[in-house]
Amino acid sequence: MHRRIRSPLRKNELILTSLVDIALSLVIGFIVAVPLFFETGIFVSAPGVSRAAADEEGSDIKANIFVADDGTVLLNEAQVSYENLADLLPKLLDRSLERKVVVAAGELVEYDMVMKVLDIAKQSGAADLALLRKRRAN
Amino acid sequence: MKTASIDILPMAAVGLILVLVMMMIAPMVMTHNDTPVNVPQTRTSERKVEENATITYTIDGQLLFNDKPVADLAELENRVEMVVVNDPYVLVVVRADKHVLHSDVLDLLATARRAGALRIACATKRQKEQ
16 A cells, blocks of 8 residues: 655645736736826927018928817818828928927817827827917017 | 755745835826826827926816916916926926816916926826727
8 A cells, every 4th residue: 555645845835826927917907007097298399489480491391280279270281180180290201300390279279189289290200399379469 | 954945935025016016106206196187188198207397287277386376377487497496307297187278288388488497298198099
């Protein structure tokens, strides 16, 4: 008759797999959840005051976007929809050296609409986002 | 023959929990996001966990600097200037409600600029992919 001999080591063995699994799941869950819980941001160049365009003649292709009070979007003075803007802007920026996008908006435009345009510009590969505002009469 | 061994498992577990807790707490301590604001949602955004100065503008027109109320733009400029003097490269974050007027946000950005802020960002929230 064989007698089963238990090794004393076996009794003290730790099962690491479950702990490692839980720890790894926590880390992955945390990495996934962070962007949803915390705020992120879009870096912008602080607003400059618009001057006469004539003194800023340059050879680089410009991407000027204007959001009108009624929600109309103009790209270099041509009316475009948000979908068209997402198509046209990358093509325009590919030909630009500075890849700068200047965004201006009417007085009554909501902040969310301008951020939507900035988001599209960023997705299109804009390197620098600038916000423009009109000079106010003092 | 028995060899001396150290059970590192509890230490590793405690270390991991500490790291997770610190990762959770650090962004809360270094930023000033106590005032609830419905910031715009965007697909592209940059996340930088660093100490910043935060200008908050709520839907009801309340203006706060680092979660403390500010009376007007002149006072805001002074408060930002005090921070910028200590660290010219401090990140100034503008947290504005998505339904406020863009022209009001431009005033805040211009104020931060006048106060000498070199790095300015608009706070957004990452849009969930559909």
